[in-house]
Amino acid sequence: MSAQYSRSLQFMPLSNITQFSPMFYLTSFPGLETIKQWIFIPFFFMYMVAISGNCFILIIIKTSPRLHTPMYYLLSLLALTDLGLCVSTLPTTMGIFWFNSHRIYFGACQIQMFCIHSFSFMESSVLLIMSFDRFVAICHPLRYSVIITGQQVVRAGLIIIFRGPVATIPIVLLLKAFPYCGSVVLSHSFCLHQEVIQLACTDTTFNNLYGLMVVVFTVMLDLVLITLSYGLILHTVAGLASQEDQHRAFQTCTAHLCAVLVFFVPMMGLSLVHRFGKHAPPAFHLLMAIVYLFVPPMLNPIIYSIKTKEIRRVIIKFLGLKKASSESWG
Template sequence: MYYLLSLLALTDLGLCVSTLPTTMGILWFNSHHIYFGACQIQMFCIHSFSFMESSVLLIMSFDRFVAICHPLRYSVIITGQRVVRAGLIVIFRGPVATIPIVLLLKAFPYCGSVVLSHSFCLHQEVIQLACTDTTFNNLCGLMVVVFTVMLDLVLIALSYGLILHTVAGLASQEDQHRAFQTCTVHLCAGLVFFVPMMGLSLVHHFGNHAPPAFHLLMANVYLFVPPMLNPIIYSVRTKEIRHAIIKFLGLKKASSESWG
């Protein structure tokens, strides 16, 4: 669990840091320009960390599936070595999936108004600034999303479908409640990440007539809300982290019990 939480924290941190150079440049130095190469690098980092976070949530859903559906075999199936291997796959999967769609953008000519509506570069917005046919690149980007985020989302839903089936077969309501509590944290983290991502995608594809402020709001929610809420979600609901925070703050152990 701690390996996975550490990996989730690193992806959240990377997602935030990827947007800082241009955002801070606008706020501190009133710099509203970015070179195309720098835009590509930022785009690569943002989408890579997004795909990595999706992969981490998938691994965490499998961890919950094994913990609830095969509790006696958990220590045999979920070993530290396997988690490390899965973590390495996650680290390489995001960049490998992002490289093609970012490199293909360099071949397009850009003319007219090349103004971004956000303080950072996103593939779905930059590609709209090209003054040529971008059908292939759009299809390539769609395939990457389907075989990364959408596939992860389907597998996560399948994992929780099997979990619900197992929980429904438990005779004791106390056991059912305990099983649901085990999944609550991960479900919250998944919703916080996937809902804004799908909302941003829908806005870019079908919200051409939506106000620019709405596009800006959705992009900021997608990039900043999950990294902000995930530490709060896991700190409040994970007993070990909660106790460590209380101990660090010098509060009495008794007060930790009042958290629930």
């Protein structure tokens, strides 16, 4: 699409662009079009690392009987949600790079938005349940096998699968009832509810309030409960007499704590930018969205591969290296 046509879209109502198939225009990299071919390299790298890394984690857990425990089943759920989050943005982002395809129909935008936000809420839920798993393992180790069972993990997985989509469906469906006028240009290479809702030229108070409530009672509540879990874990660890026991207890939480920070910090940053950073440069909004959507799926497999001893051992065995090499990681 030419730059002149792109500028003309900004002042045309969505219904006037085409009455048969309304669409948005994804600018993807505002101000950076001249170096788009170079930007492709880090994006392609992030996708490859995220997809291959999470698939590798799933294969390792699937093929290693010693990892068939509740803790690693939860890690499998985390890898699946990371894959879903990564694949949700893949079609439009790679479509822009490979085919210079910037247009997206409203229905496709809704589907992508639904997938992105659903998997985000699902990942928040997985991290919450994993924090509860670590809390029981450290604070009630003798009752761990009774409290955390495979059956309980399956139930938690079903709740996670339904919680995200059920919370997301209303805010996505309501967008279809709004008229859109003025700019129909999105500053990302994918559709986010926070940005699409700003293009509506009608009262969106209900949608905004509902979206805020969903965030508060899912992501924010999860973060509060995770923080509470780690407060109790720190209290228990501080009461251990041996420094070696304290170190061992902290080691079991390191990977999960890193995953929590990698996910929640960018998410909170993106939320603050959309609400209070309206005058920030478009490139800054783009950067925050990229960090939020691309960094966690890319880093989580690396974090768990490095910080989890059992996975390190399986990886080293899988690669055919000596057991002695695994001890050098510690």
